[in-house]
Amino acid sequence: MHEAAMMRGAVQEALGRMPADGTRITRVVLVLGASGHFTEDVARQHFALNALATPAECAELEIEWLPATYSCFACLHTFASVLPPETVTCPACGGVALEIGHADVCYIREIEVEGAHVASEYTVAAPLHISGKHS
Numbered sequence: 001m002h003e004a005a006m007m008r009g010a011v012q013e014a015l016g017r018m019p020a021d022g023t024r025i026t027r028v029v030l031v032l033g034a035s036g037h038f039t040e041d042v043a044r045q046h047f048a049l050n051a052l053a054t055p056a057e058c059a060e061l062e063i064e065w066l067p068a069t070y071s072c073f074a075c076l077h078t079f080a081s082v083l084p085p086e087t088v089t090c091p092a093c094g095g096v097a098l099e100i101g102h103a104d105v106c107y108i109r110e111i112e113v114e115g116a117h118v119a120s121e122y123t124v125a126a127p128l129h130i131s132g133k134h135s
């Protein structure tokens, strides 16, 4: 399952970013493309499943959605939205909108670690894109 593989990669990425002297990850900021692959509930379930019995087990998960692009069937208005695709309607006319593009990404933007002497917070300068292909 593509979503499961993406989230497994994201959890592994977070664990890999943890400093050697860190004891556990307290907070994870995850960036997800709003593509319809994930709902917030599904993303949280996969994260919890993959983080089980790891230092990230009790991490607070914060999700940032990258908007997908939509085009309206009725008036051809193009717009971006982070809402679930099935609930997206055209902001101009209220018509049915079709998704025409999205960023299929899933990556860790930031983690906070407890017990590390070097840095308690790590911010990824250049986000590392994780896709199912790598795992």
Ligand SMILES: [Zn+2]
Binding pocket: 072, 073, 074, 075, 076, 077, 090, 091, 092, 093, 094, 095
């Ligand atoms: Zn419209």
